[in-house]
Amino acid sequence: MKRKRGSLALNAPYLLWCVIFILVPLAMVVYYAFRDRSGNWTLQNFAELVDTPEHLDNLVRVFGISLAYAGAATLICLLLAYPLAYYMAHTKPSTQRNLMMLITVPMWMNFLICTYSWISILGNEHGLLNTLLEQLGLHKLHILNTPGAIILGMVYNYLPFMILPIYSVLAKLEPSLVEAAQDLGATNAEVLRKVTLPLSLPGVAAGVTMVFVPSVSTFYISKKMGGNKTMLIGDWIESMFLQANNYQSGAALSLILMLLVVLSMMIMRRFSDSENGALVVS
């Protein structure tokens, strides 16, 4: 059979765009990561991260903290979002629409200014929260510039990205599946555990990705909420590129970050898959 004409002409410009603006830039990251300043092939950019105990210690600390904070934020988002998404999926359509709208609006707001306004709320001396607590005769809370504040910032910024994918999966769930499970003798809790939860895992996986990836690579939230005391991977990379002008080391760090993200995604996928299987079987 003769092939349809025009397929190549239609695809070529876009494929070219993809190569120039997606693949080549990523190749540049790899290129810079393995070059020294005069353009020679080197492993120095990676070696200098681990060559002394202090450097190694620093590397482990930064990556460890980034992963821990992002993991915590992701878990909290999941725990907060799932019940809300479940409730949304089971209310009447008009409520669903309104809630959807209310959850989307914060996503449209500039996250820098919203994060900044948390400083007004949490401020250790004169923050609104502490002023309120003081007037009630309670102890002041020390939140700003602690790990808790950073995690709160992450949760605040990325919570909608956890709610929406879970909601959209739950909303599309066949009601007859739940009815079938009930018909077969499952209690409400069992339906949730054995039917709804496993079937909503794709939404959970999407939500986890959408919260974890930006959290682990953020550089603004940590700066503002952590009071410049805590350095995350994102802060490190940003300073390498925009302050130190050290593209080579920055590229090496970015490469590690990319690998880390790919690795976590793979682990998460395997985890969610095996859990899925286990839940279906049990």
Next chain:
Amino acid sequence: MEKDLIIALQNISVSFDGQPVLKDLHLSIRNQEFVTLLGPSGCGKTTTLRIIAGFLEPDAGEIFFDGQKINGLPPHKRQVNTIFQRYALFPHLNVWNNVAFGLKLLRIPKVTPAQAVELDELRVADPEKAAQLEARLAKNTRYLTWAEINQRVADMLHKVNLAGFEGRSVSSLSGGQQQRVAIARALAVQPRVLLLDEPLGALDLKLRKDMQVELKNIQQQLGITFIYVTHDQEEALSMSDTIVVMDAGEIQQIGTPKDIYDEPKNAFVADFIGESNILDGVMPDDYLVRFAGVSFACVDKGFAKNERVDVVIRPEDIDIVPPTDGCLRGVVTGVTFKGVHYEFIVDVQGFKWMIQSTDVQAVGDIIGISIKPEEIHIMKKSRYSELVGDYSCFSDEFEALSNPHDADGEEEEAEADE
């Protein structure tokens, strides 16, 4: 080439990914004929249709329309229109706009009233000069006026009983109504040939029967050629002037419905069209055939001496007689009531026959079978002879189950075409 031929396919071959779909196909279609391409899914009937419509270019072979070779001509320049399996109505347009879609793109010769009169007179007086004038006029074309479009849409909708539905959105229509819009849309541009790809496949049985009659009426009224694709043999038998039975990319038989039913060319056709008992036989001489261990008189001749043949006997052509009177004797092993008649499965020396009769018999009865010479059809052996057996594993249910699957197979075929 014959004079009133409108479409001719010559030496057409097509393959998808190395799989041959049409093998050296020859097909000629006369003007104003109702031709049905009939065959199981994957037999190449839809592919044939798409080649005529221009959606598919054959790997080899030539297509002629009205004596002109049209290979490579894109679909929008061909004077054929298609009614698609699931209608393919435009969901963003209402009924009126769907029907008017082709009309708005149509260009017709610019003819002044004086030229029209001249043309009419010439047609009677001197057909040759009329053709010359027509060709000259055809060079200068115009779009239809709004009034003309409106008139034609109204006519078409009236013809398909959808007057008053102009403003409705097509998604609000029932399946049968959508089907009618599709017909009106294709016929509005007054094609010379209408291609119909299983147009009734999605309708329920009752509606399908009504639409069969309606389509046949429309075809006769308008006097245009219909090329109709179906896997439903009843539909083919009741509507067509000519049936083209296809299998495995080859034409098995072309003929009138009566020819095809009464004189199937090979075991495939006999098996696919209606019910048949197909037996191994030998022709010891002209007008004599031997099968099931008995010699019968028949009306066929022209076979080699002692040539092995396939013998076809239709279940309704067999007479049940007392055991002592028949040429063959058998035991009734199955009885199904079919309304008009009973259907019996009868074991004759291990071969299960199907017999349709209004006589009442019970399972276990021993009956005699009598067959008139003119009811015995002799076919040459073909590669299908091995594939057809007796009715030992026959069940109605099985056939019902396999039918919807047919439709799916056809979809796959259509997808492979993309």
Next chain:
Amino acid sequence: MHKKIRIFSPLYAALLLGFLYLPMAVLLLFSFNSSNNLFEFKGFSLHWYAELLRNKAAQTALWHTIVLALSAATASVVIGTIAAVGMDRMRRKWLKSATLSVTNLPMMNPEIVTGISMMLLFVFAAQAFNTKGLFGLEPLGFHTMFLAHTTFCLPYVVLSVSPKLRQIDPHMVEAAQDLGCSPLRAFLRVMLPNIATGIASAFLLALTISLDDFVVSNFVSHSYQTLPIYIYSQTKKRVRPDMYALSTLIFAAIFLLLILSNVLQASAEKRRMPDKKQREKQ
């Protein structure tokens, strides 16, 4: 169990929404503050709104943001729609899935990596073309912002147009050609109207992503300052409340737009209802 859920769920939803809207409430409040104190409300005033009108830098940034978002969204919708149509027609499965994976890369990658990879590309290109040699452009500026924004909007466009294309009956385009349309005309008259909703939502999505982008812009903007970049530079020091005033105005605009679209959607659904009833009658 269900009764309890019915009482507690709206409460829970309200609490989470309160958490999401708290910073915005603070923004709103302090934008009307008469002093520039971000911790204490001294009295109602429109001072900061007047101040905003005098703030030329903020206005330029706003103007830049809008121009950039409109042009990047338009470009990504045009390119992305052609790409989606092209991919829909791709017959080689491996090429199709490869193209799709590459398209999704900017969506899966941490934003900071997309940002620095783009930056490396543009800096490299500027060096390769002898700094200002190419059309006399700055190494980083509107053009780099435009290219970067278009690139990271593309996957979202493909993602929202592709499903619409898959829903289209392939025979529909054939039907149009059958009735006399050339392939191009068939695309314009049949295909385009049927994917129009997908294209419109793709445009809106691209618009919002571009308007809000900070991370990628941070690396490729330099001379072309958009609002998020401007706000970032402000938050490095101390934010003046006229930024709060601007955010409040943006918030109000978004809210009104969403309510409007919600109302339109609801009324459109109501209009469709009688149609359905009519069909049921027949």
